Amino acid sequence: xxxxxxxxxxxxxxxxxxxxxxxxxxxxxxxxxxxxxxxxxxxxxxxxxxxxxxxxxxxxxxxxxxxxxxxxxxxxxxxxxxxxxxxxxxxxxxxxxxxxxxxxxxxxxxxxxxxxxxxxxxxxxxxxxxxxxxxxxxxxxxxxxxxxxxxxxxxxxxxxxxxxxxxxxxxxxxxxxxxxxxxxxxxxxxxxxxxxxxxxxxxxxxxxxxxxxxxxxxxxxxxxxxxxxxxxxxxxxxxxxxxxxxxxxxxxxxxxxxxxxxxxxxxxxxxxxxxxxxxxxxxxxxxxxxxxxxxxxxxxxxxxxxxxxxxxxxxxxxxxxxxxxxxxxxxxxxxxxxxxxxxxxxxx
Amino acid sequence: xxxxxxxxxxxxxxxxxxxxxxxxxxxxxxxxxxxxxxxxxxxxxxxxxxxxxxxxxxxxxxxxxxxxxxxxxxxxxxxxxxxxxxxxxxxxxxxxxxxxxxxxxxxxxxxxxxxxxxxxxxxxxxxxxxxxxxxxxxxxxxxxxxxxxxxxxxxxxxxxxxxxxxxxxxxxxxxxxxxxxxxxxxxxxxxxxxxxxxxxxxxxxxxxxxxxxxxxxxxxxxxxxxxxxxxxxxxxxxxxxxxx
Numbered sequence: 001x002x003x004x005x006x007x008x009x010x011x012x013x014x015x016x017x018x019x020x021x022x023x024x025x026x027x028x029x030x031x032x033x034x035x036x037x038x039x040x041x042x043x044x045x046x047x048x049x050x051x052x053x054x055x056x057x058x059x060x061x062x063x064x065x066x067x068x069x070x071x072x073x074x075x076x077x078x079x080x081x082x083x084x085x086x087x088x089x090x091x092x093x094x095x096x097x098x099x100x101x102x103x104x105x106x107x108x109x110x111x112x113x114x115x116x117x118x119x120x121x122x123x124x125x126x127x128x129x130x131x132x133x134x135x136x137x138x139x140x141x142x143x144x145x146x147x148x149x150x151x152x153x154x155x156x157x158x159x160x161x162x163x164x165x166x167x168x169x170x171x172x173x174x175x176x177x178x179x180x181x182x183x184x185x186x187x188x189x190x191x192x193x194x195x196x197x198x199x200x201x202x203x204x205x206x207x208x209x210x211x212x213x214x215x216x217x218x219x220x221x222x223x224x225x226x227x228x229x230x231x232x233x234x235x236x237x238x239x240x241x242x243x244x245x246x247x248x249x250x251x252x253x254x255x256x257x258x259x260x261x262x263x264x265x266x267x268x269x270x271x272x273x274x275x276x277x278x279x280x281x282x283x284x285x286x287x288x289x290x291x292x293x294x295x296x297x298x299x300x301x302x303x304x305x306x307x308x309x310x311x312x313x314x315x316x317x318x319x320x321x322x323x324x325x326x327x328x329x330x331x332x333x334x335x336x337x338x339x340x341x342x343x344x345x346x347x348x
Numbered sequence: 349x350x351x352x353x354x355x356x357x358x359x360x361x362x363x364x365x366x367x368x369x370x371x372x373x374x375x376x377x378x379x380x381x382x383x384x385x386x387x388x389x390x391x392x393x394x395x396x397x398x399x400x401x402x403x404x405x406x407x408x409x410x411x412x413x414x415x416x417x418x419x420x421x422x423x424x425x426x427x428x429x430x431x432x433x434x435x436x437x438x439x440x441x442x443x444x445x446x447x448x449x450x451x452x453x454x455x456x457x458x459x460x461x462x463x464x465x466x467x468x469x470x471x472x473x474x475x476x477x478x479x480x481x482x483x484x485x486x487x488x489x490x491x492x493x494x495x496x497x498x499x500x501x502x503x504x505x506x507x508x509x510x511x512x513x514x515x516x517x518x519x520x521x522x523x524x525x526x527x528x529x530x531x532x533x534x535x536x537x538x539x540x541x542x543x544x545x546x547x548x549x550x551x552x553x554x555x556x557x558x559x560x561x562x563x564x565x566x567x568x569x570x571x572x573x574x575x576x577x578x579x580x581x582x583x584x585x586x587x588x589x590x591x592x
Contacts, residue, residue: 237435237438240436242400243429243436243437244437244448244449245400245424246398246400246428246429246498247448247449247453247497247501248421248424248449248501249449249453253452253453257452258439258448338438338439338481339481339484340481341481
């Protein structure tokens with residue numbers, strides 16, 4: 001390698017460097033545009049049928065601006081299906097004329113049909129996505145509230161506390177999520193408790209089953225989050241705790257001011273994993289009658305018998321939610337990174 | 349009355365004796381350097397003084413109070429400690445490393461804590477690095493922050509646990525300079541270090557610890573020039589050779 005002339009070594013690296021500089025900007029633009037279109041559409045959909053916004057708009061003198069009274073099945077899409085149907089028809093005509101030697105055109109027909117189908121099913125899926133999003137976010141945050149004390153107990157607790165925290169995480173992680181959901185929904189009278197608290201499905205209040213699903217996901221997620229956080233806490237240098245104790249901080253103060261601020265930062269990549277899992281696992285709420293994204297897709301499939309098509313479309317919805325989460329958490333990780341440490345400058 | 353009095357202290361880990369019948373006393377303003385081969389119990393002795401480690405037998409008093417009768421966090425507030433590996437809080441700036449103890453332990457308000465932190469950073473020559481994070485500082489700067497963090501609590505006694513051992517040779521000087529200034533200003537210092545230059549110039553008393561026991565203790569010049577024990581001569585001879 002050392003014998004080679006310098007030019008052949010430097011040239012490819014220069015080329016690569018310029019490509020690396022160019023690509024992210026263009027890619028970032030594409031990703032940002034796709035994100036703005038998808039989330040803009042989703043938020044507009046949610047807003048256009050939101051009962052709180054409806055009462056607000058009605059009070060302001062625009063009774064027809066927001067229509068929360070329209071049932072989900074009667075809602076119409078904003079993007080017309082006809083252009084896609086026309087493309088499908090035209091492509092079918094050409095494909096028929098060409099005979100069997102046109103697999104590419106048949107794919108085009110399928111894609112155009114899929115797009116047409118997506119425009120008609122999108123309003124119902126948007127409604128389901130709303131439930132999926134709030135199930136995930138609420139469960140994740142409530143779960144975090146349980147996970148931090150559990151992780152601290154496992155790392156710094158006495159023998160009894162450690163044992164209790166270990167038993168909790170292993171019990172939850174060792175049993176199927178669906179079994180836990182059935183247990184809290186059918187086994188415990190939680191739905192009745194929720195109804196007693198006024199969670200009865202009258203807009204804008206969600207149905208009792210959704211509240212029960214949040215309880216189930218919170219418990220499940222807290223155990224997994226606790227494991228991610230525990231391993232992050234354990235990687236915080238114990239010498240810093242000794243230093244904190246040596247200036248007179250109590251153990252709890254040292255955990256609160258030294259271990260947690262660093263441990264929680266280190267936990268973000270693992271925690272993102274749990275976030276992404278929870279988005280997808282939240283589809284199990286459909287099995288306790290919550291009309292989330294997956295339940296809407298399943299019901300549309302039963303009505304239309306286009307199971308393959310609707311599951312492809314709903315997969316794209318989940319993918320969009322997951323990619324958004326991954327991107328946002330990556331940004332968060334960079335934003336809270338400690339100067340001189342972490343991914344921006346490379347580890348020492 | 350002595351500021352620190354260590355009397356017949358015994359400490360063992362799993363049947364291995366680490367400290368055996370260790371007794372000595374320090375007055376206010378004394379600078380004491382402890383040397384000894386690795387495993388002699390030097391660090392353990394320091395950690396017993398601020399109760400990061402508990403003694404098995406004997407007694408330690410600070411300004412007449414048995415340390416076990418004091419609230420442990422109050423004791424640690426009165427006894428500062430500087431570590432070999434600095435142990436700075438990685439997520440806080442140099443200033444933030446100092447204000448944490450001031451705000452949480454001394455319960456100073458934020459503005460007062462910041463003023464005091466900046467004053468101590470200035471004292472160790474790091475006024476311009478107040479906003480730097482530990483990962484952005486050199487080893488010598490980190491250790492000076494570590495010293496400022498301990499000093500800002502305004503302790504009665506400072507413990508130094510091999511403060512220069514983790515430093516590159518060219519960075520040792522700046523830390524020793526701060527320690528020498530501190531000694532000159534009358535701070536009571538109990539220091540484990542193998543810097544014989546510091547021991548000769550700044551220490552009032554040099555203690556040789558080996559195998560958990562005090563081998564010899566006295567003014568540094570006596571131990572260097574005319575040691576009573578062969579082990580002292582051998583050990584100090586090694587250190588001095590290494591230093592040249």
